[in-house]
Amino acid sequence: MLIFELMKNQNDIAVYLNQHGIKKTAFRVELLDLFFSNSSLTQEEIKEQIKETKNKVTIYRALEAFEKKGIIHKVPDINNVMRYALCQVGCCSEEAHTHNHIHFICKSCKSTYCIEEVKIPNINLPEGYQKEGVRLTVEGVCPRC
């Protein structure tokens, strides 16, 4: 069950924000709504599409809050532009963003997908390397494109 299937209207979104300890302001509702219809966004894409504010600080602080509360997470794309994407249910929490899954970034539509079905294979490093985190990003063309 994906989160966005649960989100039918503005009220649901407001409740969702509240559950994560975030106040429902017109802007933050609009922003979260935007995330439910875009699998990932850059700050630039957000700025273009948001009506409620023109202020970049407001946008950054909202993204910061969303991330801290486990609603979204950051994934740098192939050109090192930061993309923000919704966390799937159970994937992230206020404490930790677990990213033991593959990120797929579509070259064409720029969507970021968290491929939950495929686990990152175990990587055996040479002697002496202590592995703590792994990030695997695949670029290509997504099913929709």
Place this chain on the structure above:
Amino acid sequence: MLIFELMKNQNDIAVYLNQHGIKKTAFRVELLDLFFSNSSLTQEEIKEQIKETKNKVTIYRALEAFEKKGIIHKVPDINNVMRYALCQVGCCSEEAHTHNHIHFICKSCKSTYCIEEVKIPNINLPEGYQKEGVRLTVEGVCPRC
């Protein structure tokens, strides 16, 4: 055989630059020399250590040239800061940077290692995804730290 084992003095470095179609200027020799003693560098680290120029444009254009000629390549670190690292022999060329290897970034000393010994395992994506490129970054602690 690693490149830096071949590089004993300034003259070797000048020859190496020449072989890649880059003019030997005091700054570019110094920069390449710096790469032979640091497995990876950020532009900030470069600026700190370079004597020959204070000009950031000069630095960026040199990095650009080095990359285009297959001498170095770019690897974003865990905090999305761009790191520049020497290409191993046969790894990259003027045409293409083949990155079918793992990048290891040390949390402690910030070194970036290209782990040539370990190939990126094959990733089977769900139906519909067309894979074109894979980037695998491991963070942790390196043998030296």
Place this chain on the structure above:
DNA sequence: ATTACAAACGCAACTTAGTTGTGTTAAAAA
């Protein structure tokens, strides 16, 4: 050795991402 040409340099000016501080507004809890 001299010239000629392109590569490299330096400077100024610019763009864009992201940050910090501060005073004000508004949502939600008391």
Place this chain on the structure above:
DNA sequence: TTTTTAACACAACTAAGTTGCGTTTGTAAT
């Protein structure tokens, strides 16, 4: 209704990276 605190807006700032252009210098051809 009052109080508290999150969220907002604005200004000012830093840092990365880019573009244009006139000048200098390495190198290859004469």
